[in-house]
Amino acid sequence: MGLKCLAQHYLKSTGPSFILTKKNKPLRRRTASLSKMEFVNPEGLRLDGRRPMEMRQLRAEIGVVSKADGSAVFEMGNTKVIAAVYGPREVQNRSQQSNDEALVRCEYSMANFSTGDRMRKPKGDRRSTEISMVIRQTMEACILTHLMPRSQIDIFVQVLQADGGTRSACINAATLALADAGIPMTDIVTSCSAGFLNGTPLLDLNYVEDSAGGPDVTVGILPKLDKVTLLQMDSKLQMETFETVMQLATEGCKAVASYIREVLLENTKQLESRRGV
Amino acid sequence: MVGLSLGEQTFIKGGIEQDLRTDGRKRLTYRPIFLETGIIPQASGSARVKLGATDVIASVKVELGKPNPSYPDKGKVSIYVDCSPTAEPSFQGRGGEELSTELSSALERCLLGGKSGAGTTYEHMTIRLRSLHIHLLQFLVSEFAPGAGIDLSSLCIVRGKKVCWDLYIDGLVVSSDGNMLDALGAAIKAALSNTVIPKVQVSANAPSDETPEVDVSDEEFLQFDTSGVPVIVTLTKVGGHYIVDATTEEESQMSSAVSVSINRLGRICGLTKRGGAGLHPTVVLDTISAAKHVSEQLMNKLDSEIAAAEACDEMES
Numbered sequence: 001m002g003l004k005c006l007a008q009h010y011l012k013s014t015g016p017s018f019i020l021t022k023k024n025k026p027l028r029r030r031t032a033s034l035s036k037m038e039f040v041n042p043e044g045l046r047l048d049g050r051r052p053m054e055m056r057q058l059r060a061e062i063g064v065v066s067k068a069d070g071s072a073v074f075e076m077g078n079t080k081v082i083a084a085v086y087g088p089r090e091v092q093n094r095s096q097q098s099n100d101e102a103l104v105r106c107e108y109s110m111a112n113f114s115t116g117d118r119m120r121k122p123k124g125d126r127r128s129t130e131i132s133m134v135i136r137q138t139m140e141a142c143i144l145t146h147l148m149p150r151s152q153i154d155i156f157v158q159v160l161q162a163d164g165g166t167r168s169a170c171i172n173a174a175t176l177a178l179a180d181a182g183i184p185m186t187d188i189v190t191s192c193s194a195g196f197l198n199g200t201p202l203l204d205l206n207y208v209e210d211s212a213g214g215p216d217v218t219v220g221i222l223p224k225l226d227k228v229t230l231l232q233m234d235s236k237l238q239m240e241t242f243e244t245v246m247q248l249a250t251e252g253c254k255a256v257a258s259y260i261r262e263v264l265l266e267n268t269k270q271l272e273s274r275r276g277v
Numbered sequence: 278m279v280g281l282s283l284g285e286q287t288f289i290k291g292g293i294e295q296d297l298r299t300d301g302r303k304r305l306t307y308r309p310i311f312l313e314t315g316i317i318p319q320a321s322g323s324a325r326v327k328l329g330a331t332d333v334i335a336s337v338k339v340e341l342g343k344p345n346p347s348y349p350d351k352g353k354v355s356i357y358v359d360c361s362p363t364a365e366p367s368f369q370g371r372g373g374e375e376l377s378t379e380l381s382s383a384l385e386r387c388l389l390g391g392k393s394g395a396g397t398t399y400e401h402m403t404i405r406l407r408s409l410h411i412h413l414l415q416f417l418v419s420e421f422a423p424g425a426g427i428d429l430s431s432l433c434i435v436r437g438k439k440v441c442w443d444l445y446i447d448g449l450v451v452s453s454d455g456n457m458l459d460a461l462g463a464a465i466k467a468a469l470s471n472t473v474i475p476k477v478q479v480s481a482n483a484p485s486d487e488t489p490e491v492d493v494s495d496e497e498f499l500q501f502d503t504s505g506v507p508v509i510v511t512l513t514k515v516g517g518h519y520i521v522d523a524t525t526e527e528e529s530q531m532s533s534a535v536s537v538s539i540n541r542l543g544r545i546c547g548l549t550k551r552g553g554a555g556l557h558p559t560v561v562l563d564t565i566s567a568a569k570h571v572s573e574q575l576m577n578k579l580d581s582e583i584a585a586a587e588a589c590d591e592m593e594s
Contacts, residue, residue, distance in 0.1 A: 065332070066454075067365075067453070111334070111359065154366050160334070
């Protein structure tokens with residue numbers, strides 16, 4: 001089955017997401033009849049005007065936090081995430097120091113204003129702890145930790161705006177930040193999510209589609225080595241459908257990877273010109 | 278932050294003595310301010326302020342709520358600041374809580390005039406003036422306007438009814454290079470001028486004890502009145518002189534710091550003194566007058582930046 005991924009991330013989506021309008025429309029009105037909602041209308045368009053296999057607009061910027069060793073902002077549609085990397089540096093907690101490899105730590109926190117309803121507790125809740133662990137394991141797989149024994153690499157991810165796919169945006173931002181910090185990696189890690197609603201596989205779910213209760217598959221891959229480092233799924237899917245959806249998410253990851261490579265190349269060219277090379 | 282060597286410390290202090298700081302500024306000059314408004318679409322108002330390498334985001338959310346029974350004709354404002362670990366690795370987990378609480382309460386004091394919101398600040402003057410200076414204190418107190426800073430009565434919807442606006446102001450420190458309080462104050466001021474409060478219609482025939490029905494309009498909005506909102510100016514004492522807008526390096530050499538919040542009318546809305554060293558009362562009065570002088574320039578700069586940002590915002594939307 002040839003999956004033509006219209007991952008034209010240069011195409012502007014036809015407008016902001018339904019929920020996140022300037023006038024702060026309440027979320028409550030929507031959740032009443034989500035199961036009966038049409039996520040893909042008869043013309044084949046989703047709620048925000050995208051096609052089922054179309055990703056949201058991607059935007060990335062490197063070097064936003066000048067104090068950090070490496071930092072990046074990554075936007076996937078309305079989801080906006082900042083990642084900052086501090087390291088390699090001396091281990092703060094001697095008992096955790098490893099003589100063979102670097103210690104990788106990660107913290108995921110959401111800003112109070114990132115979701116539609118104001119969050120009470122930005123960090124420390126179960127979801128944040130779980131996502132921190134997931135990001136840490138994913139990044140640890142690609143960092144060449146044996147090159148930096150007895151040191152520590154801190155990855156901090158801060159969500160500024162959450163509109164679905166925060167996990168993926170965080171991993172993509174962390175990859176860029178690690179590259180900006182010059183930390184050696186085997187390959188970049190990119191991530192994307194996909195779901196299945198109204199009988200159609202959908203790429204890159206936003207918040208409304210995510211909270212519909214349908215399946216949500218998040219995939220993280222090492223594009224050059226073609227290996228999967230992260231695979232998570234909510235809800236349930238038929239086996240064949242799962243393969244289709246996962247394949248779609250992987251295509252999305254590859255599209256993100258080509259965008260990230262472009263951004264990194266652009267950044268290197270700028271650094272070169274600044275150094276007068 | 279890596280510690281500073283003795284040579285670096287002397288360099289910083291010496292520079293300040295000679296009115297030439299490490300980055301070339303004069304003692305009372307601010308770093309270039311970069312301001313953006315309306316960056317958080319789901320908030321009622323938001324702004325991002327970059328003061329050199331210090332980067333903060335403020336967002337304002339407006340919700341309906343019940344007023345405090347002791348102040349039935351005033352709304353409520355709550356300020357919460359979060360220090361993101363992206364700014365400083367030591368803010369990870371609960372490490373940034375202390376600084377967050379300190380900034381939140383300092384902002385509450387400066388912008389609301391303390392918990393009561395009434396604005397009288399006898400209790401907030403943490404220095405004791407000797408009897409010789411009592412007449413000066415009295416002169417100053419008359420400058421402390423009641424209900425200084427954010428005017429809570431403007432948040433009241435209908436007097437006597439149990440509905441008012443609750444303002445939730447959230448600050449996030451993304452990157453820190455000193456002087457976070459001033460940056461947060463500026464961001465909150467910009468976010469408030471970006472805030473729109475929906476018009477409400479309260480049903481008049483509900484009995485006065487129950488919560489009346491409120492119809493929140495989706496179409497009509499009121500701009501929040503920010504003419505009285507103050508700016509915060511922090512003066513840091515390094516060696517024998519005061520500097521404005523200290524970087525982290527300069528702050529590490531400070532002996533004490535005084536933060537004054539002054540509004541457009543020149544009225545002092547709040548005062549905080551940090552740091553261990555004691556100050557002579559005349560020195561404090563000196564700082565306040567220096568802060569007043571600096572605040573005029575800062576206020577004008579901020580107002581022009583906010584107007585430019587809003588114009589940019591309108592052009593885009």
